[in-house]
Amino acid sequence: MRKNWYLRIGGALSLLMLIFCAVGLFWTPHDPSAISAADRYALPSPAHLFGCDALGRDIFSRVLQGAAATLTIALAVLAIGAVCGLVIGGLCGYFGGAADAIVMRLCDAIAAFPSVLLALVVMALTGAGRYHLIFALGVLFIPSFARLVRGEFLRQRDLDYVKSARLMGVSPLRIVFVHILPNTFPVLLSGLTIGFNNAVLAEASMSFLGIGVTPQDPSLGYMLSEAQGYLLKTPWYAGFLALTTILLILGVGLLGEGIRSETGVEA
Amino acid sequence: MTEPIFSAAHLNSWYGRGRERKQVLRDVTLSLSPGEALGVVGESGSGKSTLAKCLLGLVTDVEGTLTVNSPRPQMVFQDPYGSLNPAKTVGWILEEPLRAAGVKDKNQRRRRVEEMAALVGLGEEHLSRKPARLSGGQRQRVAIAAALIQGSRFIVLDEPVSALDVTLQAQILRLLADLKERLGLSYLFISHDLAVVYQLCDRVAVMTGGEIVEQGDVDDIYDHPQHDYTKKLLAASLALDG
Numbered sequence: 112m113r114k115n116w117y118l119r120i121g122g123a124l125s126l127l128m129l130i131f132c133a134v135g136l137f138w139t140p141h142d143p144s145a146i147s148a149a150d151r152y153a154l155p156s157p158a159h160l161f162g163c164d165a166l167g168r169d170i171f172s173r174v175l176q177g178a179a180a181t182l183t184i185a186l187a188v189l190a191i192g193a194v195c196g197l198v199i200g201g202l203c204g205y206f207g208g209a210a211d212a213i214v215m216r217l218c219d220a221i222a223a224f225p226s227v228l229l230a231l232v233v234m235a236l237t238g239a240g241r242y243h244l245i246f247a248l249g250v251l252f253i254p255s256f257a258r259l260v261r262g263e264f265l266r267q268r269d270l271d272y273v274k275s276a277r278l279m280g281v282s283p284l285r286i287v288f289v290h291i292l293p294n295t296f297p298v299l300l301s302g303l304t305i306g307f308n309n310a311v312l313a314e315a316s317m318s319f320l321g322i323g324v325t326p327q328d329p330s331l332g333y334m335l336s337e338a339q340g341y342l343l344k345t346p347w348y349a350g351f352l353a354l355t356t357i358l359l360i361l362g363v364g365l366l367g368e369g370i371r372s373e374t375g376v377e378a
Numbered sequence: 379m380t381e382p383i384f385s386a387a388h389l390n391s392w393y394g395r396g397r398e399r400k401q402v403l404r405d406v407t408l409s410l411s412p413g414e415a416l417g418v419v420g421e422s423g424s425g426k427s428t429l430a431k432c433l434l435g436l437v438t439d440v441e442g443t444l445t446v447n448s449p450r451p452q453m454v455f456q457d458p459y460g461s462l463n464p465a466k467t468v469g470w471i472l473e474e475p476l477r478a479a480g481v482k483d484k485n486q487r488r489r490r491v492e493e494m495a496a497l498v499g500l501g502e503e504h505l506s507r508k509p510a511r512l513s514g515g516q517r518q519r520v521a522i523a524a525a526l527i528q529g530s531r532f533i534v535l536d537e538p539v540s541a542l543d544v545t546l547q548a549q550i551l552r553l554l555a556d557l558k559e560r561l562g563l564s565y566l567f568i569s570h571d572l573a574v575v576y577q578l579c580d581r582v583a584v585m586t587g588g589e590i591v592e593q594g595d596v597d598d599i600y601d602h603p604q605h606d607y608t609k610k611l612l613a614a615s616l617a618l619d620g
């Protein structure tokens with residue numbers, strides 16, 4: 112059998128980054144927000160693997176913490192977008208009709224705006240903070256998933272196995288969620304990898320702009336805006352943050368590519 | 379006189395809407411008696427599958443009168459690769475009609491599935507597999523079992539053997555004939571192959587361009603075809619056999 116290197120490398124890298132991010136949820140070598148005047152701009156050393164920032168905080172610990180925050184936010188955004196998109200897209204695709212036309216027009220309208228811009232507006236109304244950010248981005252992620260899932264349901268609903276289920280008297284909702292849904296997983300999985308990367312980038316840009324998370328709950332994007340302030344003194348801070356983000360996105364992107372070539376899914 | 383399994387009179391059916399609307403069935407009148415096997419033959423695109431779907435209520439744009447007197451008629455579809463849910467195991471696929479029929483007891487369902495699998499010649503080992511890991515013949519056996527498991531007595535078979543090679547065709551046809559005897563089934567059997575219809579059916583209707591041009595006892599049609607199209611079909615089928 113042909114070896115799928117995208118799948119292997121992407122899977123391995125994603126797993127590695129996932130573990131890295133998850134570690135930050137439970138453990139960091141130092142308290143990531145402990146200030147120490149003596150360690151300001153400290154160079155990398157055995158005690159501080161990546162040195163310290165302008166306030167003497169351990170950079171390695173901060174990156175771990177930021178990665179964990181970014182991961183949880185991205186996953187939560189994805190969960191909202193995917194679950195709602197799945198239900199909406201599934202029902203619209205299977206039942207069609209006027210409700211479908213209205214809902215899809217609405218999705219088009221939302222998707223027509225740049226999502227970060229829309230999220231900006233929502234955040235301006237609700238204020239900064241992790242949960243507001245998750246809500247704003249999550250809602251904005253619904254249309255793309257709904258569209259993806261709907262397209263797949265439109266294709267599947269005319270297949271004979273669905274007709275056969277109808278003849279047997281299986282209820283329409285059961286056909287949608289039990290019979291057809293599992294057959295949309297390859298497409299959904301590929302959509303999830305794209306969505307994950309978009310979520311990471313959206314979270315990073317918004318937090319970088321200062322309208323995402325709060326300073327008490329920093330993410331990779333927020334830290335990057337900090338690191339930018341003393342780019343010349345500790346360039347490795349920004350470098351390490353960027354590297355973490357890039358590897359995370361690269362791994363999941365490759366994984367998605369691998370899934371697509373494995374299952375023959377297009378988008 | 380007993381009630382017919384189904385009787386259709388002057389059925390017309392269309393696909394598409396507006397300017398795209400295209401008539402597929404024209405004035406089709408047909409009925410089926412209990413215990414009978416009625417063949418429908420015709421070339422590709424003549425409307426055979428559409429007729430089958432009309433009888434089962436799977437096509438919406440229909441005019442004419444239709445009564446079906448058999449509860450939960452079932453269909454075995456033309457393509458055994460599309461008619462079984464690829465995400466589920468054979469065991470699940472066979473259990474689902476029982477769940478839909480309200481059989482709550484899991485053990486009872488499993489027992490029924492095993493009985494039915496044995497009846498169509500599937501082994502226990504097939505039940506845990508997904509359709510992708512079955513041969514075409516095995517898939518068609520699963521489709522037949524699924525059609526029968528709710529106890530339906532009227533089965534529409536849409537070219538159930540066309541996708542199979544000749545030895546498998548003979549096996550499945552024998553299975554169908556055997557099941558019909560044992561369970562007292564009535565078939566509407568669709569095929570483009572007159573020889574196959576001859577083996578299984580009592581009566582045959584010949585279709586072309588969405589119309590039924592001739593129907594009657596299989597032997598009569600074979601020995602004394604009236605319509606030119608039937609003669610052409612017969613000649614073609616003899617040429618293939620010879």
Ligand SMILES: Nc1ncnc2c1ncn2[C@@H]1O[C@H](COP(=O)(O)OP(=O)(O)OP(=O)(O)O)[C@@H](O)[C@H]1O
Pocket residue numbers: 393394402420421422423424425426427428429456570
């Ligand atoms: N879903 C559909 N939408 C539009 N047109 C259709 C649809 N299904 C079938 N048709 C058209 O209706 C006509 C009859 O199709 P049907 O499938 O009933 O033919 P058939 O006799 O079963 O052919 P075959 O032997 O190839 O299965 C064909 O011209 C076909 O192109």
Ligand SMILES: [Mg+2]
Pocket residue numbers: 426427428456536
């Ligand atoms: Mg057909």
